Amino acid sequence: MTDSDTETISVAEISDGPGGVGAEDPGTTVDLPVVDILTGRGFITGKSGSGKSNTASVLIENLLSSNFPVLIVDTDGEYYGLKQEFELLHAGADDECDIQVSPEHAERLATLALEQNVPIILDVSGYLDDAAADELVTEVAKHLFAKEKKLKKPFLMLIEECHEYIPEKGGMDEAGKMLIKIGKRGRKHGLGVVGISQRPADVKKDFITQCDWLVWHRLTWRNDTKVVGRILGSEYADAIEDMGNGEGFLVTDWSESIRRVQFHKKQTFDAGATPGLDDFERPDLKSVDGNLVSDLKEISDEKERRESEIADLRQQLEKKEAKIRQLERELEEARDLSRMADQFAQAMFQKAEAPYRGGEGRNLNRPEEKQAALGEYGAADDEDDSPKVATPDDVARAVENADDTDSESRPYPRPPLEAPDGPPWPTHGFDVPTGTEGDSGDDDAWEAAANMGDFEPADLQPAPGAENRRDVVDRMTAIVNALGEVHHGMLAHYREYGISDPLAAHVAAGETGDQHLAYGRNRSLRRAGFIRHAGRGQYEYALPDLVSDEYADLLDAEELAETVAAIEASFVDEEREDAAAE
Numbered sequence: 001m002t003d004s005d006t007e008t009i010s011v012a013e014i015s016d017g018p019g020g021v022g023a024e025d026p027g028t029t030v031d032l033p034v035v036d037i038l039t040g041r042g043f044i045t046g047k048s049g050s051g052k053s054n055t056a057s058v059l060i061e062n063l064l065s066s067n068f069p070v071l072i073v074d075t076d077g078e079y080y081g082l083k084q085e086f087e088l089l090h091a092g093a094d095d096e097c098d099i100q101v102s103p104e105h106a107e108r109l110a111t112l113a114l115e116q117n118v119p120i121i122l123d124v125s126g127y128l129d130d131a132a133a134d135e136l137v138t139e140v141a142k143h144l145f146a147k148e149k150k151l152k153k154p155f156l157m158l159i160e161e162c163h164e165y166i167p168e169k170g171g172m173d174e175a176g177k178m179l180i181k182i183g184k185r186g187r188k189h190g191l192g193v194v195g196i197s198q199r200p201a202d203v204k205k206d207f208i209t210q211c212d213w214l215v216w217h218r219l220t221w222r223n224d225t226k227v228v229g230r231i232l233g234s235e236y237a238d239a240i241e242d243m244g245n246g247e248g249f250l251v252t253d254w255s256e257s258i259r260r261v262q263f264h265k266k267q268t269f270d271a272g273a274t275p276g277l278d279d280f281e282r283p284d285l286k287s288v289d290g291n292l293v294s295d296l297k298e299i300s301d302e303k304e305r306r307e308s309e310i311a312d313l314r315q316q317l318e319k320k321e322a323k324i325r326q327l328e329r330e331l332e333e334a335r336d337l338s339r340m341a342d343q344f345a346q347a348m349f350q351k352a353e354a355p356y357r358g359g360e361g362r363n364l365n366r367p368e369e370k371q372a373a374l375g376e377y378g379a380a381d382d383e384d385d386s387p388k389v390a391t392p393d394d395v396a397r398a399v400e401n402a403d404d405t406d407s408e409s410r411p412y413p414r415p416p417l418e419a420p421d422g423p424p425w426p427t428h429g430f431d432v433p434t435g436t437e438g439d440s441g442d443d444d445a446w447e448a449a450a451n452m453g454d455f456e457p458a459d460l461q462p463a464p465g466a467e468n469r470r471d472v473v474d475r476m477t478a479i480v481n482a483l484g485e486v487h488h489g490m491l492a493h494y495r496e497y498g499i500s501d502p503l504a505a506h507v508a509a510g511e512t513g514d515q516h517l518a519y520g521r522n523r524s525l526r527r528a529g530f531i532r533h534a535g536r537g538q539y540e541y542a543l544p545d546l547v548s549d550e551y552a553d554l555l556d557a558e559e560l561a562e563t564v565a566a567i568e569a570s571f572v573d574e575e576r577e578d579a580a581a582e
Contacts (some may be wrong), residue, residue, distance in 0.1 A: 003489040009062035012261040019239035020260030036155035042194035046217020051246040052193035079271030092123030106139030162195030333520035
């Protein structure tokens, strides 16, 4: 056995009073073996003002005087007074600390404590976020435990208010689990732990019962004295309520008796003492080596640089995400316009070649007819095999070119001029010649009427019969169907309210309040003629007027209502309307 194994520290004297059954006389000095204090498990308890923090400080002062470093987890900022006599690193969150630290500093702090013998006060009282303080304690404890597995150097970790980390009731967080691990396995590595609490009833009993040495100061709360009775005996539970300041029962594995002792008063400034009415001067504190602080400061600076870089990257990411959202909106709008252009072309050509106007009609949903109708506007690019999308302007030019008498230059062939069967058609002020004997009859009259000035057969309005109205219904229904569900919902909203704004219509259709997207989709409805601008950002429902214009106002009210209702059936949810009506 070496001298260091038998080294002791003097911390108290035997006290005279009930409860103690030791053989020593009152006033006998009480010495504690250093190696058992450094590597063992201890527990110090007592109500506020009973002297438990003083006892912890006396232990630490003796250890520091013998050049044994310690690490103190200070939850109330009570231990900085040790700097009056000893050079310690005061690390925490306050400006009064030597260095502000975070979990990133944990490994470096453990290295300083174990490898460079630097005593450390880890002051967690200044952290506003309990989770940040707990994480710091957890990481420091982990690194101490990991390094001690290799170093096996006697070292003490002292934990104030340990019931916050290892509570009797409720679950433990990572810090508590790590402290329990040190309590169970730290001794064989040389890492000791001391827990301090004013409420033993709140501390996990598995920790208390496994401690090598315990100090019980004055306790008065019934639940706490019950703990004393279970562990020490009923006579100690009664005596502990009347103990003086600094008095306590000392229980150790290396002594066969329970001793009632009076602990020495600490020599350094008592930062945890209750302030009195008398003024006092704060003592001068020893400073630590500047190189230690600068070393830790580099870690802080590196953390700030990383946080700054992360903030810059986050800002760039937000800008890119905003750009992606904008492009997605523009893509959706382009798709809407593409569908509108295709359907508009379909509707225009169907109108130009409707059977009742002499044409055979076209179905532009068939690719070969659509391509033939669009001509150069739907042709594939030499460098890109994908077909071009016909825009409304392309379609307008195609219809305009239909006036050219040269059929070969048109993007689609002119329908043959054939007189329609059925009742007479409106002439709109033109004198239509009638057939005479020897002439070709109605066919000649049709041909003559068709060649009067700029008059085209397509200008002739059909008689407002059910068969002709069905053609208009089919064309407009096809345009509605090409728009999509969101447009249907917006159109239904305008139908219900008459006049509204695009954003309200967009939300009513089940979409978000994205103003850019709402106005983009609203533009498609306006270009189709289903709504029109009513002023001051408002739009009104225009389908009835659109249908009326198709027949040059020749439909009576009932016929107009039937035709409009037939088109509205493509976007109005009848079940929802019935439910709303009920």
